[in-house]
Amino acid sequence: MPSTDYRTLVRANYRRLSLGIQGFKPRREQNYLVAEMGRVLLGQYDRARRILVAEAGTGIGKSLAYLQAGIPWARLNQKKVIISTATLALQEQLVGKDLPLFHPHCQPGFRFALAKGRARYCCARRLEALARGEQQLGMFEPAEALSPAQQQQLAALWQAWAKRRWAGDRDSWPQPVDDALWQQLQAERHSCQPQLGHAHCPFHLARAELEQVDVIVVNHALLLADLKMGGGIVLPEPEQCLYILDEAHHIAAVARDQGSARLPLRQSRRAFEQFNKSLGAIAEQLGQDEQKGLNRVQQGLQQLIPSLNQLYQALHGALQRGELKADEQGCLRFVAGELPAFMDAALTALKDDNQQLSRGLERTQAQLGEQLKRSPAKAAAIESSLAALSQQQLRCEQVRDLCELLLRPVAARHTPPARWLEQTPQDISLCATPLAVGHLLEQWCWSRAAAVMLVSATLTALNDFGYFRRAVGLRADDGSHYLRLNSPFDYQGARLIVPELACEPTSPAFDQLLTEQIPLWLKDQGGSLVLFSSYRQMNTVAEALRARGLSLLVQGEASRQALLQLHKLKCDGNQPSVLFGTGSFAEGLDLPGHYLTNLIITKLPFAVPTSPVEEAMAEWVSLCGGNPFMQLAMPEASRKLIQACGRLLRTETDGGRIVLLDKRLISRRYGAALLDALPPFSRELG
Incomplete structure (x- = not known):
């Protein structure tokens, strides 16, 4: 592709865009970002590795x-554009605003669609069967009887689907769909295949649409789930894609979730036992010459069920005798990823038995698929069996993933996965999560994609890309290109205030200090947002301030949307309004203009390593001779603090102040680094 053709197209599209949008204002930083993306895509920095990491501040x-x-x-190179986001809000903005805005001004033309996971769609056959009272899933998985409200909603769903007034996806239904009802309706990977007569099911209709479009909007979880399976399952093959990963600072955490595994031992054993009792009903749908696969299923179950039970009993006994000691929450992390010796043999046997069962399930599923083609009159019964087999196959995948993570030998100087167990009065669950996911992302995406653009407003930590690079498996010298563009907003016009305070957040008196300080900084203010580090502290302070007569809108007491609507109504009526929120309100919350002029941050967002994953990560850094605080806690706190401060200025005309009630920003040596990484607010430091 001649570069002049591409550049000519980009310039022509920009001209049409600028002329076609009323009040269009050129943005220098935005134009520079377009130019740098173009250079990466044209291979001007590295022809073999077209990867850009771009931090673009708010307002660009x-x-x-x-x-x-x-x-x-992408259109000139016959590639698909996959835009992946972390939040539903950004997906909705792209599909509802940004893509429709650009669409009429772009040449070549393009089509776009939103991709969702299979579980967001109902299975049309299940919907019909349940609406007719057949409840076919109850044959293998005891399904609770539907309540009158669920029955009423089910009837409405079926009627709307039958009359083609509903696309069959959960998100487009005007009211929330009951969770228990949806669980019986949702499409599943193994039992929902187009060759089994499901071409008109909602998921496959949506998937067929994806093949016809040029731009697909997706979330990080679905993207990485597809990549984990090798790509090309729901989305196109990576080699055919330009990936644009917006909100890219979430990618490593989502990849870690995708690589995780969890297995509740007793629950899994009971599910396999229940399935074992129903094999006779499946056998009736197979001919005599098709019994071998089912025999293998039977043999696998006869070995797997005792293996699960033996592992449970061994762990339960070790916990009872005090050989293994869980904490107050019932969690026991295996230090440095080292498992007790007795677990190795048990897990190896479990893995082998599970493999045999999985092969039998696959063979039986294929045979039932052939039966469905030959005997469409038996569709309902065969579908029921396929659904049951699907559920067991998913459980087999759980067992396989867990065993692989627990048994995988850790090479010298390689990061071990976090491994732990969780004990409840009813069960013991084994859990594992990879700590280092960079090699997975390299294998799944970076090394295969046609091109990748990773963008976010917060990719640097302490003014450096190093923390992000290490997390996602990129290097400074691997051909990837890095770009940092500051926001065009007037930060000098906003104030950052750190008042003189009597104590630090580590003090027992800090709750009382917040109760005294927050009202001082709310006085005579319009739209205020107060961010806390924990629900406990937020609720404690809210209760104390309400006792003093303050009116507050507190996260968790109503939906996020309802709180924001009420907050805006009060601000529009020139009434003071105060929102209380935790970490989730520090990211993605958009309150421009008078909706937020007073931001109070109660403490620096240092994460306490309390989860097994965080503890394991800190432990590994220490074992390698590093400093977990400086290498993990500080960069993450810097990124989160920048995000929190980013709530204040959302447009070029916004102003106001940020009050940080944590004296450590000026009293501790590390405070200077955190301050230096913040935008250039005018500062009033106590």
Whole structure:
């Protein structure tokens, strides 16, 4: 592709865009971002590795930038554009605003669609069977009787689908669909295949649409789930894709979740036992010459069920005798990923038995699929069996993934996975999570994709890309290109205040200090947001301030949307309004103008390593001779603090103040580094 063709297209699209949008204002930083993306896509930095990591501050307009740069290049090179986000809000913005805005001004033209996971769609056959009272799933998995409200909702869903007034996806239904009802309706991977007569099911209709579009919007979880399975399952093959990963600072955590495994031992054993009792009903649908696969299923179950029980009993006994000691929450992390010796043989046997069962299930599923083609009249019964087999196959995958993570030998100087157990009065669950996922991302995506754009407003930590690079498996010298663009907002016009305070957040008196300080900084203010580090502290302070007569909107007491609507109504009526929120309100919350002029951050966002994953990560850094605080806690706190401060200025005309009630920012040596990484607010330090 001649670069002039591409550049000519980008410039022509920009002209049409600028002329076609009323009040269009050129943004220098946005234009520079488009140009740099174009250089990476054209291979001017590295022809073999077209990867850009771009931190683009709030107000640059990064989504419109990557649409301008990415879509023409992909269309000229016959590639698909996959835009992946971490939040539903950004997905909705892209599909409902940004893509429709750019669409009429772009050449070549393009089509776009939103991709969702299979579980967001109902299975049309299940919906019909349940609506007719057949409840076919209850044959293998005891299903609770539907309540009158569930029955009423089920009837409405079926009627809307039958009359083609509903697309069959959970998100487009105007009211929330009951969780227990949806569990019986949702499509599943193993039992929902187009060759089994499901071409008109909602999921496959949506998937067929994806094959016809040029731009697909997706979330990080679905993208990485597809990549984990090798790509090309729901989305196109990586080699055919330009990936634009917006909100890219979440990628490592989502990849870690995708690589995780959890197995409740007693629950799994009971599920396999229940399935074992129903094998006779499946056998009736198979001919005599098709029994071998089912025999293998039977043999696998006869070995797997005792293996699960033996492992449970061994762990339970060790816990009872005090050989293994769980904490107050019933959690026991295996230090340095080292398992007790007795677990190795038990897990190896479990893995082998599970493999035999999985092969039998696959063979039986294939045979039932052939039966469905030959005997469509038996569709309902065969579908029921396929659904049951699907559920067991998913459980087999759970067992396989868990055993692989627990048994995988850790090479010298390689990061071991976090491994732990969780004990409840009813069960013991084994859990494992990879700590280092960079090699997975390299294998799944970086080394295979046609091109990758990783963008976010917060990718650097302490003014450096190193923390992000290590997390996602990139290097400074691997051909990837790095770009940092500051926000065009007037930060000097906003104030960062750290008042003189009597104690630090580590003091027992800190709750009382917040109760005294927060009202002082709320006085005579309009739209305020107060961010806390924990629900406990937020609720304690809220209760104390309400006792003093303050009116507060507190996260968790109503839906996020309802709280924000009420907050905006009060602000529009020139009434003071105070929102209390935790970490989730520090990211993605958009309150421009008078909706937020007073931001109070109660403490620096240092994460306490309390989860097994965080503890294991800190332990590994220490074992390698590093400093977990400086290498993990500090970079993450810097990134989160920048995000929290980013709630204040959302447009070029916004102003106001940030009050940080944590004296450590000026009293501790590390405070200077955190301050230096923040935007250039005017400062008033106590």
